[in-house]
Amino acid sequence: MTVPVIVALDCSTSACKAVVFDLSGETVCESRRYVTTTSPRPGWYEQDATQWAEGLADALTSVADLLPPSHRPLALGITHQRETFVCVDRDHHPIRPAILWLDNRAEEQVARLGGDAVQAATGKPRSTLPSLYKLAWLAEHEPDTLRRTHQVLDVHAYVSHYLTGVAVTSWASADSTALVDLATRDWSPELLRAAGLTRQQVPELAAPGDRIGGLRPEVARRTGLPVGLPVVAGAGDGQCAGIGVGGLAPGTAYLNLGTSFSLGAFVPGRPTYPGLRTMAAPVPGHSAVETLQPVGGMTLDWARDLLSAPDRSAVEAAAAEVPPGAGGLLFLPYLGGRETPVHRSDVRGAVLGLGGRHGAAELLRAVVEGLAHDQRDCLDLLRQATGADLRRVIVTGGFAQSALVVRIFSDVLGVPTAVAPEREGTALGAAVVAAAAGPDAPYADVPTAARHMTRPAATVAVDAHAAEYHEAVRPLRAGVLAGFDATEHALTALRHL
Incomplete structure (x- = not known):
């Protein structure tokens, strides 16, 4: 008897995790590879983005080895640390280390560019978290970096490119950059200009649950997962965690x-x-x-x-x-x-x-x-x-x-x-989204998938x-x-x- 399963990738601040869930939300197997964060100056936090690709490939290889022969992956979902981004060249190789969400080098840019208008358009209050301000910092302090940048990729787009060969992110992922208009679910031309970017320098946006493409043969050979396994656009780790722990109730x-x-x-x-x-x-x-x-x-x-x-x-x-x-x-x-x-x-x-x-x-x-x-x-x-x-x-x-x-x-x-009974609730949220992806998906929509795949949590009374x-x-x-x-x-x- 064939058992359908969903593979979820969670590229968090500390590790790249691969978790396989069945359609009731039970964990079948999991693996993780830790990534290193460096701090070249106080308040600056960076990572080598190639560690994301190596880490997720190793984690996927491990779960593929652990997966029982009767289990058949239906799709692969993505979630990730938000606001973090990397500048890549035309071959999608990093030009410099990725700048993390908790990096606070861009205080001057927040003071100058942030405010009510940005929050009204993007939902993001003044903060050094969004990529907008750190990109503006790069434009001022490392102008050659942006001149050499073919695209600025969030973690979702970087992972998508590694898996499928196409750099695509979800608007529920790119939203955290403060470069996406909440009303249109599209890149804001005004905010791209403020960040020093053109439309060509940001990836294509997909809706959460859209199928981005199939797993590349090279990645399939390395990991042992099926060639062409559908890769599904996901969302940031916060939103996926909310879904995966039952937060829709x-x-x-x-x-x-x-x-x-x-x-x-x-x-x-x-x-x-x-x-x-x-x-x-x-x-x-x-x-x-x-x-x-x-x-x-x-x-x-x-x-x-x-x-x-x-x-x-x-x-x-x-x-x-x-x-x-x-x-x-x-x-x-x-x-x-x-x-x-x-x-x-x-x-x-x-x-x-x-x-x-x-x-x-x-x-x-x-x-x-x-x-x-x-x-x-x-x-x-x-x-x-x-x-x-x-x-x-x-x-x-x-x-x-x-x-x-x-x-x-x-x-x-x-x-x-x-x-939450599932320790990897963020990964489960990505699996829920992937389980509702497309007309032939196991579930009709995310709320339905969440009802079937999340379980009641043990409550601690006051x-x-x-x-x-x-x-x-x-x-x-x-x-x-x-x-x-x-x-x-x-x-x-x-x-x-």
């Missing part, structure tokens, strides 16, 4: 706890809201509205590494025994700046209330609580702006596997918090006592934040002495 928000923390919800239409990011969704008639904590996962890793030597599990267990409030500590989790509700790359974090009686367990708990309160700020803003009645949050990503994190987040958010404590903290924390900006200006000046 009414009253549900999704929270991706990865390198960054991204909280979002699917809403009808193409609305834009101050301080929030509207992302094109691979769901007809809907958009994803998101918040962002750019270094949420990095902050947790920093705290764990700093406080957990030599035994990470022991200090996490000890932190779970510390009562809510961490002995009177308040952590402001802005080690890499803020994005929601206002872009402030110069802001840094703080620990308030620190005393000699505090140890590693209290400090780790304070870090998790501080990140959770930041996400509560985001949830409140998302509700207020969109009017959505968000009564449940589903978490996914690496840090969703921590019982300490999920417990504290549930109590601070004040709503039942569920852990602890009433802890939630009451955290509600009392909310106005106190708001008062601290209100006075923090003035202090932060002084600290910024101090850092530059």
Whole structure:
């Protein structure tokens, strides 16, 4: 008996992952290859794009080897880190390292080019995240790079070219660049000019679910996958994560706890809201509205590494025994700046209330609580702006596997918090899109595919006592934040002495 399956590629910030799902959303096999991020200057982050191709080829080869003979791939879906781009020559070889989404070299360009008009057209508030501003930086600081550039490719287009020989991206992928008009789902001529590009220097746009082409013979030979396997246009990792964890259900928000923390919800239409990011969704008639904590996962890793030597599990267990409030500590989790509700790359974090009686367990708990309160700020803003009645949050990503994190987040958010049963929820979202691609696809549309391929998540109920404590903290924390900006200006000046 032949078992139909979908292959999903997730080229994230840290790794290129290949995951094979059956049509009920169960994982058949998976593999990953890690990629290296370099930082040539403080605040600059780059990757060698050829590692994406090598990584995905190796990962695909591994899953093809693991795939039982009875399983037949129907299609290959794509998802990826957003906003990251690479400049390539006519042979589609990188001219320089790819510039990542978390790179903040373009502050001057954001100040000059960003604003209400850009957000109205693209749904993207002022921020160094979108490619627009970093491309404008290249035009000013590396003009020869853009002169030599045949095309600027997001990760989707680069992967598409490797797989099929055609550089195509989805408008639900390119949307994050702030070069795509939300209303037309096409490249904006005005914003391309602002970035120093021509229309010929950007890839063709496809709709999510469109079939881009078939797997090239060279890639098929290397990986062991079928020649001509349909490659399907996907979407960015945030939107795919929302789909893959069940975020299409009414009253549900999704929270991706990865390198960054991204909280979002699917809403009808193409609305834009101050301080929030509207992302094109691979769901007809809907958009994803998101918040962002750019270094949420990095902050947790920093705290764990700093406080957990030599035994990470022991200090996490000890932190779970510390009562809510961490002995009177308040952590402001802005080690890499803020994005929601206002872009402030110069802001840094703080620990308030620190005393000699505090140890590693209290400090780790304070870090998790501080990140959770930041996400509560985001949830409140998302509700207020969109009017959505968000009564449940589903978490996914690496840090969703921590019982300490999920417990504290549930109590601070004040709503039942569920852990997505599929750890690779982002890849599953890409598989859902691919499973609804074309007239002969297994499912008629993305919502139908999502209903069949996503499963109910185990819910962590709110602890009433802890939630009451955290509600009392909310106005106190708001008062601290209100006075923090003035202090932060002084600290910024101090850092530059």
